[in-house]
Amino acid sequence: MPSAVMPTSGRGAAGGPAPAAISAVGLRKSFGDKVVLDGIDLRIPAGSVFALLGPNGAGKTTVVKILSTLITADGGEARVGGHDLATQAQSVRAAIGVTGQFSAVDGLITGEENMLLMADLNHLSKAEGQRVAAELLERFDLVEAAKKPASTYSGGMKRRLDIAMTLVGGPRIIFLDEPTTGLDPRSRHNMWRIIRQLVTGGTTVFLTTQYLEEADELADRIAVLNGGRIVAEGSADELKRLVPGGHVRLRFTDPAAYRAATDALADAARDDEALTLQIPNDGTQRELRAVLDRLDAAGIEADELTVHTPDLDDVFFALTGSTAVPAQADQSKETVR
Amino acid sequence: MSTLSLAVRDSTTMLRRNLLHARRYPSLTLNLLLTPVMLLLLFVYIFGDTMSAGMGAGADRDAYVAYLVPGLILMTIGSTTIGTAVSVSNDMSEGVIARFRTMAIHRGSVLIGHVIGSVLQSVLSVVFVGVVAVAIGFRSTDATALEWLAAFGLLVLFATALTWIAVGMGLISPNAEAASNNALPLIFLPLISSTFVPIDAMPGWFQPIAEYQPFTPAIETLRGLLLGTEIGHNGWLALVWCLALTVLGYFWSKSVFDRDPR
Numbered sequence: 001m002p003s004a005v006m007p008t009s010g011r012g013a014a015g016g017p018a019p020a021a022i023s024a025v026g027l028r029k030s031f032g033d034k035v036v037l038d039g040i041d042l043r044i045p046a047g048s049v050f051a052l053l054g055p056n057g058a059g060k061t062t063v064v065k066i067l068s069t070l071i072t073a074d075g076g077e078a079r080v081g082g083h084d085l086a087t088q089a090q091s092v093r094a095a096i097g098v099t100g101q102f103s104a105v106d107g108l109i110t111g112e113e114n115m116l117l118m119a120d121l122n123h124l125s126k127a128e129g130q131r132v133a134a135e136l137l138e139r140f141d142l143v144e145a146a147k148k149p150a151s152t153y154s155g156g157m158k159r160r161l162d163i164a165m166t167l168v169g170g171p172r173i174i175f176l177d178e179p180t181t182g183l184d185p186r187s188r189h190n191m192w193r194i195i196r197q198l199v200t201g202g203t204t205v206f207l208t209t210q211y212l213e214e215a216d217e218l219a220d221r222i223a224v225l226n227g228g229r230i231v232a233e234g235s236a237d238e239l240k241r242l243v244p245g246g247h248v249r250l251r252f253t254d255p256a257a258y259r260a261a262t263d264a265l266a267d268a269a270r271d272d273e274a275l276t277l278q279i280p281n282d283g284t285q286r287e288l289r290a291v292l293d294r295l296d297a298a299g300i301e302a303d304e305l306t307v308h309t310p311d312l313d314d315v316f317f318a319l320t321g322s323t324a325v326p327a328q329a330d331q332s333k334e335t336v337r
Numbered sequence: 338m339s340t341l342s343l344a345v346r347d348s349t350t351m352l353r354r355n356l357l358h359a360r361r362y363p364s365l366t367l368n369l370l371l372t373p374v375m376l377l378l379l380f381v382y383i384f385g386d387t388m389s390a391g392m393g394a395g396a397d398r399d400a401y402v403a404y405l406v407p408g409l410i411l412m413t414i415g416s417t418t419i420g421t422a423v424s425v426s427n428d429m430s431e432g433v434i435a436r437f438r439t440m441a442i443h444r445g446s447v448l449i450g451h452v453i454g455s456v457l458q459s460v461l462s463v464v465f466v467g468v469v470a471v472a473i474g475f476r477s478t479d480a481t482a483l484e485w486l487a488a489f490g491l492l493v494l495f496a497t498a499l500t501w502i503a504v505g506m507g508l509i510s511p512n513a514e515a516a517s518n519n520a521l522p523l524i525f526l527p528l529i530s531s532t533f534v535p536i537d538a539m540p541g542w543f544q545p546i547a548e549y550q551p552f553t554p555a556i557e558t559l560r561g562l563l564l565g566t567e568i569g570h571n572g573w574l575a576l577v578w579c580l581a582l583t584v585l586g587y588f589w590s591k592s593v594f595d596r597d598p599r
Contacts, residue, residue, distance in 0.1 A: 068439045071597040094441035104432035108358050120350040121442050149361075165436070 019082075021046040021173050021204035022067060026076035029062055036062045038228035039076070044221070046172075049195070049205040051219035053212065053316070058225045060208035061101055064177045067206065068098045081173050097171030101178045103158045104165070107151030111142050111161050114150055115168060122169035129168075136164040140194070156187030163194060173204045180214060192217055212316055224319050231319045239315045246309040248281040248291050250302035257301065264298035277302075283309045340443070347443040351450025358424070359458060366458055369420045372524065373413040373466050380405055380533060381473055391538065399474050406470045407559040408532025411552055413466045414459045414496045415523040418503035421455040422523075425507025426516035435598060448590055452500050459496035477563040488562040494579040495555050499523055501586025508593040527552045551578040 020043050027040040036059045044050040054060050065071045067080055069089045078085040081095030098104070105114050115137060119129025137146050140160040145153060150161060159179065166174060179195065180188040195218055198205055209215055215222045216236045223233040232239060250268075252258035252275040261277060262270055268277040281287050288307065295302070359366060380388060381402055389401040428434060428451070437447055467475075480488070503520055510516035529543075530552035536544050547553055554574035561568030 070435060070438055090441050093439055096439065098436065098439045100432055100435055102432045102435075104436035106354070106431065106433045108361060109354070113357065117350065117354055120353075121347060121437070121440055123346065169440075 019046050020044060020079070021048075022050075022078070022080050022206060024067070024076060024078035027063070027066060027073050027078060028075035029059075029066060029071075029073050036228055037066075037073075040225075040228075040230055042078075042223070042230075044204060044206060046204050047199070047202050048220040049199055049207060049218050051215035051222045052206070052208045052225055053210070053215045053222055054208075054225035055210060059228050060210075060225055061177055063225070064098070064100070064175050064206070064208060068096055068175050069093055070098075094169075095171060096173045096175060097166035097169060098175045099159075099162045099166045099177065099179060101181065103162055105150045105153075105158055105161050108149065110147050111150050111153070111157075112137065112146040114161060114165055115146075118165045118168035124168075132168055136167055140164045156183050156190070159183060159187070159191065160194070163191075167198075171203070173206065174198060176205060176207045178208055178210065180209070180211065188214075224316065226319065232315070240310050242315055242318065246281055246283045246307065247278045248288070249306045249308055250277045250279070250295075250300075251275065251304040251306075252277075253303045261298070261300045261302070264300055265294070278308075281307065283307050344443040344446060344449070347446035348449040348453070351446045352453045353450075355424075355450050355454035356457070359454065365420050365423065366417070366462070369416045370413070370462055370465060372416050373409050373462075374469055376412070377405065377409050377466065377469060377473070388533070391534065402470070402474050403476070403478075403564055404560075405533065406467075406475045407563060408527060408530060408552070408556045409470070410463055410466055410492070411495060411555050411559065412524070412527035412532060413462050414492065414499055415527055415552070417459045417462045418455060418496070418499040418523050419517060419520040420458070421451065421500050421503040422507040422510065422516040422520035423513050425451055425504050426510040427513050429508060429598075430512065438598065444595070445591060448504055448594055451504055452497065455500045455503070456493060456496045459500070460493065463492055478565050480563050480565070484562045488559055491555065491558055491562070491575065491579075494576070494583075498551075498579040498582035498586065501583050501590060503586075505586050505589040505593060508590055526550055527556075531556050549574070551582065554578060 022042060022044040024040055024042040027037050027042075028035075029037040040059075040063060042050075052060050052063060062071075066073045067078060067085070069085065069092055072086070080092045083091040083095065085092055105111075106117065109117070112133060115133035116129055119133055122129075124132060137143050140163065142157065142161060142164065145157060150158065153161060163176070163179070176195065180191050183191060192214070195205060195207070205218075207215075207218060219236070221233065221235055222239060223230045224239070225231070232242060234242075247269075250261065252261065255275065258272075258275045258277075262268070265277060265279060268279045270277060279291055281291055381398065385398040385401055388405075389396045389398050392401060392404065425448075428447075434447065438444075477485075503523060506519040507516050510519050529547055530550060531547065532552070536548050536553065539547055554571040555578065557566070557571035558568050558575045560566045561571070
């Protein structure tokens with residue numbers, strides 16, 4: 001659906017843009033003859049949360065690896081924290097913190113030892129290091145587990161320790177590569193709370209996720225990455241405007257009732273297999289009443305009526321043209337009656 | 338912070354991390370110690386009479402212990418460095434290494450920490466095997482303090498050289514099994530050196546291989562220092578091998594580590 005693609009450059013920011021924490025032009029990367037990134041442009045204002053959203057294999061992790069100096073790009077330019085990625089990698093490293101997709105803790109030593117290791121590598125004094133380590137262990141609810149080897153931690157604890165380690169050096173820019181993948185719902189919400197707290201301190205957060213809900217919850221701006229290109233970028237609301245509006249869905253169990261309804265509601269989109277009808281509707285009380293009035297007037301009794309407002313799922317499917325179902329279904333967006 | 342003080346500080350931190358690993362999980366180091374100790378006991382108590390009979394007139398089992406120990410001490414170092422290759426390979430598969438790569442630390446400190454830690458482990462292992470050797474009758478023949486010091490220096494140099502090679506082997510190995518296979522020459526080479534039998538006792542075509550491989554010159558030098566045998570050209574040959582392997586291992590490891598991680 002190329003018509004839905006928003007231009008990714010020259011957007012907004014008329015009234016004096018915030019300085020960019022991360023900017024990139026034309027990033028390219030191939031592994032062998034497989035093109036993973038095919039020209040990525042980014043501009044992320046300082047102090048904002050940016051989400052890179054995409055299905056598995058879209059190249060999200062590769063973007064993070066390049067911007068965090070772990071691997072080098074084949075082409076393009078990028079500046080992170082005001083430093084050129086290619087020529088000032090060490091300055092970039094001093095400005096960033098990275099929590100990768102796979103736990104970057106040392107499993108053989110304890111949580112506390114991991115924290116003190118980070119303090120040493122950030123060249124904090126011994127007293128300062130112990131203070132920061134204790135503070136972060138407390139903040140991330142790891143005090144009880146602090147003396148146990150990190151390999152014995154649960155997934156959620158490991159992730160918390162991982163982020164705590166990232167924060168030891170007080171980075172201005174934080175990369176979080178799929179920070180909640182594999183976490184249970186409680187741990188995920190916990191992680192969201194943590195990420196929101198990071199931003200209040202003025203930190204820039206670059207986040208990748210395959211969860212649309214997560215991008216919606218956390219990010220100021222979202223870019224959708226598909227097949228090595230950014231196919232859309234904007235706020236969650238802007239992206240949602242890219243897809244057709246909401247609808248009311250009527251589901252029938254009786255084929256006869258279904259046929260009667262299709263005759264009465266000629267403007268509805270039909271799904272004869274599932275015996276459902278979709279009527280365009282923005283979900284407001286007024287429009288909803290209008291639909292109900294029409295149904296009553298035609299004497300139609302649906303077995304189920306759901307109101308569906310457009311969410312990022314729709315955007316995601318529309319833009320990536322993918323049949324891959326994102327890893328979570330977000331029931332909260334649908335109001336079941 | 339200057340580059341040098343950054344290097345020293347970060348390498349010290351990494352060394353502390355590696356020593357913590359070794360202290361917390363000593364089984365790998367202890368397992369690797371078994372090989373030289375078992376071989377020592379096997380060749381002294383089971384094969385000892387036959388071996389000493391082959392050494393010529395008047396040689397008894399004590400003479401063979403004296404002959405055997407220097408080689409086994411160097412074999413201990415080879416064996417310890419197999420552990421280095423395995424732990425480097427294990428370490429590289431850990432996510433925490435990726436974290437280190439994205440931090441503003443001295444880049445080589447990860448490897449230097451491994452090397453220093455491993456050399457210290459080698460020294461400890463050598464002390465352990467040395468104590469066993471003394472317990473079963475090994476005595477040095479009036480080695481001076483200077484000769485002891487030189488022997489110690491040789492062992493440290495030799496351990497450093499093999500460790501850098503082992504680090505490179507660990508870096509190119511995708512997993513621990515591959516690392517331990519790739520590092521096999523480090524335990525295999527002492528078997529075809531002058532550890533167990535003199536070079537003269539080997540087939541003629543094989544003698545040059547046994548004589549000039551890295552272990553034999555080091556073994557002969559150590560024998561000379563501890564037992565007063567002739568060192569000859571083995572002294573500088575051992576030194577050249579140590580320096581060459583160190584330089585080779587260092588640049589090899591560095592270039593592999595500086596590549597984009599797999």
